[in-house]
Amino acid sequence: MKVFIGSIFVILLIGAGIWLMLSPSFKKVGETASKVKEKLKEDHQDGNRDEEK
Numbered sequence: 001m002k003v004f005i006g007s008i009f010v011i012l013l014i015g016a017g018i019w020l021m022l023s024p025s026f027k028k029v030g031e032t033a034s035k036v037k038e039k040l041k042e043d044h045q046d047g048n049r050d051e052e053k
Contacts (some may be wrong), residue, residue: 020029
């Protein structure tokens with residue numbers, strides 16, 4: 001029974017991933033993730049500069 005429930009859970013996760021890739025909102029999610037990643041890199045670099053001073 002646990003294997004059956006786990007299999008259904010995995011299928012649902014794969015289905016959600018495919019749905020996100022095919023939906024127009026996926027592009028918005030990707031753009032937002034890129035902005036957050038760039039911001040984190042900038043914050044990390046600013047932190048290194050403070051340590052050097």
